[in-house]
Amino acid sequence: MDDQNKNLILATALSFAVILVWFLLFPPKEQAPTDPNAVAVTEQVAEPGTAPTATAPAASTATTAVVEEADTDAPRLTIDTPRLAGSISLKGGRVDELRLKDYRETIDEGSDIVTMLSPLGSDNPYYALFGWAPGTGLSLDQVPGANTVWSVESGDTLTPQTPVTLVWDNGAGLTFRREMSVDEDYMFSVHQTVQNNGDATVTLAPYGMIARHGEPANAKKFFILHEGLVGMADGELTETSYKDAADFDFDPREGARAEVAQVTEAGWIGFTDHYWMATLIPAAGPFKSASKYDEARDLYQTEAVLQTKTLAPGQTVEADMSLFAGAKEWETIRHYQNDKGVPGFIDSIDWGWFFFLTKPIFWLLHTLHGLIGNMGWSIIGLTIVIKAIVFPLAYKSYASMAKMKELQPKMEELKKAAGDDRQKVQQGMMELYKKEKVNPASGCLPILIQIPIFFSLYKVIFVTLELRHQPWIGWINDLSSPDPSSILNLFGLLPFAAPAQDSFIAIISLGILPILLGISMWLQQKLNPAPTDPAQKMIFAWMPWVFMFMLGNFASGLVLYWITNNTITFIQQYSIMRLHGYKPDVFGNIKSSLARKKPENK
Structure with a gap:
């Protein structure tokens, strides 16, 4: 993946992160509570003529006819x-x-x-x-x-x-x-x-x-x-x-x-x-x-x-x-x-702007749940189906990425030959891409497609009743709520309860699923060497752990989807890139990322 491709992925991921952080830190303000029974409502009558057109004189239709006070003794x-x-x-x-x-x-x-x-x-x-x-x-x-x-x-x-x-x-x-x-x-x-x-x-x-x-x-x-x-x-x-x-x-x-x-x-x-x-x-x-x-x-x-x-x-x-x-x-x-x-009654469920995605995603999840009987495994099944649907695009993308890796030595030769002439470097690369029939932007397509799918699934998990109080396995007893386990009490080994999910400290009270999410993102990064640019290298190094904390209080079902998606993506990318001649050095990349940088001799 060249610098242009990395910049696009980085910008997309950071934009996604900014949106999430904004809504977590600045949710809509709650209004001050009011006494619902402070003042009673009495019957009122408006001017005649406001009912729909009829052959007879219209009735008064200001029907704010509410009792003045409660009557607990009414039959x-x-x-x-x-x-x-x-x-x-x-x-x-x-x-x-x-x-x-x-x-x-x-x-x-x-x-x-x-x-x-x-x-x-x-x-x-x-x-x-x-x-x-x-x-x-x-x-x-x-x-x-x-x-x-x-x-x-x-x-x-x-x-x-x-x-x-x-x-x-x-x-x-x-x-x-x-x-x-x-x-x-x-x-x-x-x-x-x-x-x-x-x-x-x-x-x-x-x-x-x-x-x-x-x-x-x-x-x-x-x-x-x-x-x-x-x-x-x-x-x-x-x-x-x-x-x-x-x-x-x-x-x-x-x-x-x-x-x-x-x-x-x-x-x-x-x-x-x-x-x-x-x-x-x-x-x-x-x-x-x-x-x-x-x-x-x-x-x-x-x-x-x-x-x-x-x-x-x-x-x-x-x-x-x-x-x-x-x-x-x-x-x-x-x-x-x-x-x-009842016309349009299904739209009483809030499908959102991406209704063209949320409706079929929910239908598929609901169908899988009917077959499997467990909503957690159904979410995993849904992820597999979605990944299968977008696999042709992913295959093309990962194949292109493998080809880009093969072209890396030629790109380095172009950079050395051009020196500081960046325009010449870009022209040379474009000619090389055209000659080798490589599209450098194709590696970003799976990520760009993943964003609306993620938001649509988030909407489905958050809004629909069918996921409310649905268990998966063991400690995950409600997929519509955050993972209830906590690293602060060693996942239940210490004799005190995890902090409440609505408390401020809950943001560092990571459960098992959010930790697995961070690890899965980190491993996915190791399919490629770290960027040479120091700023990019630092951002990429921190990104999995930032997302781990950001999504720690999201619904367990959504985190489960993302872990499954990352795992399948890792397997697909590793297999396809090997198939096209490039062998990702995962362990070598992990080792180099953990190695300390030696101080330069002065």
Whole structure:
């Protein structure tokens, strides 16, 4: 590899290192915590005319209808499915207590199962509401709101086999019913009807709303992950962070900072966390999709308001909406998209800018896991497949590098003949490359390709739920977390625990995998002699150990991938270069790098 080739590799590696160090040292700033229940939200009504176009006068659709205070004594209906546990409050008919039976907060034995939704009065209220916004001929107290106490018409426990029906009579001729059902996974179906037994025509608009008081306490706030508001409107995905939602322009028609979109055909809107999501999915468009933030109350809301309906005496109208509240499992979400017609639902997983790489990489990893049954071995298998795919390019690259080594004596002769004339040296080398049909830049291609693959796999390992709490072997019990072993306690031999992963000292608390990573990078370097330039020599000498510390707190799965990649690269490069006549002197290069430089005689 000539100096030009080494400079390009060095620049690429240093740029990669700078990016990593920057985001490690300067992560996004966390906002000061706020009391989510400091001020309650009351029902508000905006100007009429903001619902999607309908044949009847539009209903008022500012549906910020949240109870003023928690009511812990409100009657409840139990939710009990194979994967969900919780309850529905009959006050407002709110889905406000939900836990995920299949997932625990930590890998510790006896850890609590994950809480998905929480009622008002809890530390982080987060819940879903459904109702009707009043239009012509109706006032707020004549439609069911967040304070309305419903009666149970049928069912006492919501299960996949037993739906429940709630009923409320407004005392002015309207009877409201709400039938709620749930499937085996995470999808609730809400079928609302209104029967007009009065003698006047009225208009009203059905809606669904998800309310979240304050930002979630466990938000990661990391640049590679989107957490916040998420929605799909006619095929266009929208991701809005909590910070950006707080910067919405104030909309007097909505009574809060808001962004409103009119969805013509289909879509959905809600909130996404790292691994969990709550989303409203109207049965069909058109509908109004709204994202809101009430600054005074620190309240985030997402709403789906369906078309205004006209209800003549003796008529009944109905509306359907679904609520997804659960884990962002790839297979489950894909099932809802492909089999249940939820458009673009798979994009609720944050695939990032390199989605054209992250999606197929995850699919391959998921498929291998289905065959192998262990995510760690699946990552190794994924690495082998990726290396096989890029092998033709690697072969050409390493063959070119071997040829460059063969040309090294001729290059040295050119340098001696040209003396200090650098232009003459470059011209001579270009002629030599052309004559011998060698491309000096081809040695950099595997490295340049490796960078987007690395970032894509990092995204997959960090974002996707399928790697959460997945073990590999022995001490590696969670591939989505850093290696828990530590050199500071001799990997468990000394009688004290390793420092916490979020502590400052954790950066020097290297585990076994990061150390193996540093060694693998160091050995890969020894396929070639050290650069003659002293500055380059020093940088190359330190690079493996700098990366070892930098990646020490990265997910174990990512470090495992890089170790496997380095090992395969070493074997490929060594074999191909020998095949083309150049025999890398690995042990000699190691010996020369460890030998002390003799002092020059003065």
